[in-house]
Each structure stands twice: as C-alpha cells, then as structure tokens.
Amino acid sequence: MEISYTPIGRVRSPYDxxxxxxxxxxxxxxxxxxxxxxxxxxxxxxxxxxxxxxFAHLDEINESQLTARPPHVDDLEVGVFATRSPxxxxxxAQTVVELLERDGTTLRVRGLDLVDGTPILDxxxxxxxxxxxxxxxxxxEDR
Amino acid sequence: MEISYTPIGRVRSPYDxxxxxxxxxxxxxxxxxxxxxxxxxxxxxxxxxxxxxxFAHLDEINESQLTARPPHVDDLEVGVFATRSPxxxxxxAQTVVELLERDGTTLRVRGLDLVDGTPILDxxxxxxxxxxxxxxxxxxEDR
Numbered sequence: 001m002e003i004s005y006t007p008i009g010r011v012r013s014p015y016d017x018x019x020x021x022x023x024x025x026x027x028x029x030x031x032x033x034x035x036x037x038x039x040x041x042x043x044x045x046x047x048x049x050x051x052x053x054x055f056a057h058l059d060e061i062n063e064s065q066l067t068a069r070p071p072h073v074d075d076l077e078v079g080v081f082a083t084r085s086p087x088x089x090x091x092x093a094q095t096v097v098e099l100l101e102r103d104g105t106t107l108r109v110r111g112l113d114l115v116d117g118t119p120i121l122d123x124x125x126x127x128x129x130x131x132x133x134x135x136x137x138x139x140x141e142d143r
Numbered sequence: 144m145e146i147s148y149t150p151i152g153r154v155r156s157p158y159d160x161x162x163x164x165x166x167x168x169x170x171x172x173x174x175x176x177x178x179x180x181x182x183x184x185x186x187x188x189x190x191x192x193x194x195x196x197x198f199a200h201l202d203e204i205n206e207s208q209l210t211a212r213p214p215h216v217d218d219l220e221v222g223v224f225a226t227r228s229p230x231x232x233x234x235x236a237q238t239v240v241e242l243l244e245r246d247g248t249t250l251r252v253r254g255l256d257l258v259d260g261t262p263i264l265d266x267x268x269x270x271x272x273x274x275x276x277x278x279x280x281x282x283x284e285d286r
Binding site for chain 1: 144145146147148149150151178182184185186187188189190191192193194195196198200202209210221222223224225226227231232233235237239262264265266267268269270271272273275277278279280281282283
C-alpha cells in the first residue's frame with residue numbers, strides 16, 4: 001500500500017543542505033513557509049497563533065536507519081522512533097516554528113531546521129495539549 | 144510532484160468510522176499503535192517517554208475543505224490550516240497520545256482520535272519544546 005501526497009508549498013530557508021543545519025542555531029533561524037496561492041483561504045485566522053507546526057517531506061534524506069545517536073548526548077544509541085532524527089523509515093519532519101508575520105500565503109517564521117526548497121505537506125496551529133507536569137521525556141532529560 | 148509513503152503500521156481503536164469519534168471522549172480512549180515487526184529496533188528507548196506523537200494517514204477522509212468550523216466554538220469559521228480538522232488538503236493526522244505500555248512493536252496508548260485500521264506513517268517522542276508562557280493560541284482560547 002502506497003500513500004501519495006502533493007506538496008502544498010515550499011520552505012525558504014538560509015540552509016542549502018542538511019549538513020548546513022546547525023542544531024544550536026535553529027531556534028534563531030528565520031525563513032518562510034510559502035504555500036501555493038490556491039490555499040490562501042486556508043490560512044485565515046492563523047495569525048492569532050504564536051507558533052505553527054510545519055509538516056514537511058525531507059526530500060534530501062536518502063538513508064533510513066532504525067537507530068539514531070541524538071546530538072548532545074554522549075554514547076547513546078536509541079530507536080529512531082524515540083528521536084526526531086531525519087534518517088527514519090518515513091522521512092516526515094514536524095517542526096514547530098514561531099509565526100512572525102503573514103503576507104498572503106507567505107508565513108515569515110523563526111526556528112526553522114529545514115533546508116531551502118523542502119516540500120511542505122501540511123501546516124497546523126501549535127497548541128500545547130498536554131500539561132507539562134505530566135510529561136516525561138526519556139533520554140531527552142540528559143541532553 | 145508526488146510524494147509516496149509506505150505505512151509502518153496500523154492503529155487499533157474502538158472507533159470504526161470517523162463519525163464514531165466523540166471529541167469529548169478522546170482523552171480517555173484506549174487503543175494500540177501496532178508497527179510492523181521489522182521496525183522493532185526503532186522503538187528501543189521509547190518507553191521512557193510518557194507521550195508519543197502518532198502521524199497517520201486519514202484514509203477514510205475524502206473531502207478536503209479550505210475552511211473549518213471548530214467544535215465547541217459557536218459561529219466560527221476559520222482557515223483549515225488554523226485548525227486540526229481532518230478535512231484538509233493533505234489528510235495527515237498528528238495525534239499526541241499517552242504511552243501506557245510497549246510489547247514488542249505494539250504500543251498501548253490512551254488519547255486516540257483515530258479510527259481502527261488507520262495507516263501509521265511515523266511515530267516520534269512528544270517533547271514540549273516551547274515554553275507555554277510564550278504561546279498564544281488564537282481562536283482556541285475561546286473554545
């Protein structure tokens with residue numbers, strides 16, 4: 001069974017390749033989420049949200065692995081589904097970015113870890129649905 | 144341009160159709176996220192996380208709309224990208240569920256809003272990355 005999606009837009013980012021994405025600089029990285037013109041009505045009301053979630057297809061990632069070594073944690077290897085590593089069976093990225101401004105179908109954002117031209121599959125509002133006190137985050141505590 | 148994914152597993156849920164999903168009961172709805180056996184190594188270490196994010200293809204949703212009327216808010220119509228409505232250009236669901244137990248490639252979870260048999264595209268750990276004080280949530284404040 002195959003599932004097919006058509007991208008709804010593209011990312012504009014200062015990063016040209018996955019190797020250019022510097023983990024510690026991502027939170028300050030500005031860029032744009034540019035949807036096709038036909039989707040403009042779908043963005044009505046998004047301006048009220050401080051953050052959005054961008055779902056993107058990592059088209060420059062060719063290698064899939066079942067384990068990953070998270071950055072900032074020495075000597076740790078865990079299953080890829082316990083990480084956000086891009087080298088995963090389905091190369092689907094979920095990136096939470098700060099929404100700075102909307103101009104038509106162009107969203108100016110901050111916090112991008114995606115490379116220029118990455119196809120966008122979906123955009124959703126970021127809403128914290130889980131009380132932080134109830135969350136435990138495994139190896140991520142030690143990073 | 145078409146992007147093709149192969150599902151990595153299926154949801155087991157008490158809901159048979161999208162109409163069965165009762166918004167107010169979702170937080171208590173138990174079920175299973177069952178990955179194919181070949182992905183077992185990819186789940187190593189996921190047990191340390193209290194919550195996971197399930198990415199699924201809404202294969203029973205046929206209708207795409209650019210606007211949506213969120214539940215629990217009277218007389219509001221907003222762009223679909225400012226909502227989590229399933230009737231969107233790319234029928235991709237992102238569901239945060241509580242992880243109760245793992246048995247091989249079967250994850251017992253709570254908080255499911257997906258129907259039985261829904262194809263799973265990806266699983267990631269849930270990590271709150273944005274300080275809640277910095278988040279504003281548009282129309283969702285009024286729900």
